[in-house]
Amino acid sequence: MRRQGSTNPAVIVHTQGSRTHQRGFVPINSLRQVTQMSKPVQDLRRDYRAGSLEADELPTDPLDLFQAWFEDARDSEQVLEPNAMAVATVSEEGAPSVRFVLLKSYDARGFVFYTNYTSRKGREVDATGRAALVFWWGALERQVRVEGKASRIAAEESDAYFEARPRGSRVGAWASPQSEEIASRDALKASFEAREEEFADKPIPRPPHWGGYRVELEVIEFWQGRSNRLHDRFVYRRAEDGAWEAPRRLAP
Ligand SMILES: Cc1cc2nc3c(=O)[nH]c(=O)nc-3n(C[C@H](O)[C@H](O)[C@H](O)COP(=O)(O)O)c2cc1C
Numbered sequence: 001m002r003r004q005g006s007t008n009p010a011v012i013v014h015t016q017g018s019r020t021h022q023r024g025f026v027p028i029n030s031l032r033q034v035t036q037m038s039k040p041v042q043d044l045r046r047d048y049r050a051g052s053l054e055a056d057e058l059p060t061d062p063l064d065l066f067q068a069w070f071e072d073a074r075d076s077e078q079v080l081e082p083n084a085m086a087v088a089t090v091s092e093e094g095a096p097s098v099r100f101v102l103l104k105s106y107d108a109r110g111f112v113f114y115t116n117y118t119s120r121k122g123r124e125v126d127a128t129g130r131a132a133l134v135f136w137w138g139a140l141e142r143q144v145r146v147e148g149k150a151s152r153i154a155a156e157e158s159d160a161y162f163e164a165r166p167r168g169s170r171v172g173a174w175a176s177p178q179s180e181e182i183a184s185r186d187a188l189k190a191s192f193e194a195r196e197e198e199f200a201d202k203p204i205p206r207p208p209h210w211g212g213y214r215v216e217l218e219v220i221e222f223w224q225g226r227s228n229r230l231h232d233r234f235v236y237r238r239a240e241d242g243a244w245e246a247p248r249r250l251a252p
Pocket of ligand 1: 119122
């Protein structure tokens with residue numbers, strides 16, 4: 001996990017404050033390697049030099065390494081959503097699909113995210129019992145991949161998290177039939193307002209169709225970008241007794 005200082009010398013940070021008033025523009029700092037600007041897509045490339053990952057620094061439990069990397073991402077000012085992860089699911093016919101969600105907790109039992117149980121991802125996790133995750137922390141030139149069984153968490157655990165969400169998000173969970181076609185933004189707004197009225201001055205219970213999934217850690221891979229595409233990759237797999245096998249280095 002060696003790093004050459006906290007920032008990648010190849011990255012220059014621009015604050016695009018002047019664009020914040022344009023319709024649809026989000027006022028964030030954008031990361032650009034100046035030399036990449038205006039290049040055709042096929043010429044976009046970056047040589048990764050931020051760090052390395054060596055066999056002798058790998059812990060026995062990969063969760064310890066995940067925690068160290070997650071904390072680096074969380075504490076980096078250049079990582080916008082450190083807990084954003086893509087979750088891949090597969091339909092019963094074998095068609096994969098992938099989208100981002102937010103990691104909300106992790107421990108030895110697995111990684112938890114929250115969603116609508118009737119959404120496409122919800123239906124696919126329920127039907128197949130499996131999911132895969134990937135994090136990309138660009139400023140740190142790191143990727144983490146997870147594969148494993150996935151299932152709904154206990155209702156009480158979902159209740160506790162739902163209770164902690166801002167009121168607007170709780171109303172939204174009732175108002176949005178996630179993944180269904182809707183007539184218009186106005187229809188969504190009307191649905192939200194009707195729910196707001198319904199729950200005015202009342203506690204908002206967790207909708208039965210909303211809650212968490214836990215993706216168990218069966219396979220977890222750590223990737224650190226290196227120069228000349230000779231990246232470091234180590235994968236941990238569980239043995240039959242559930243213990244972690246020694247990590248193996250994979251070709252990049
Ligand atoms: C950064 C980011 C975080 C997101 N977090 C969540 C989340 O935690 N839960 C969720 O249901 N959708 C989240 N979404 C929206 C999903 O990507 C997706 O649009 C939605 O869940 C519907 O997916 P589905 O139709 O494949 O089920 C997030 C999107 C982005 C870009």
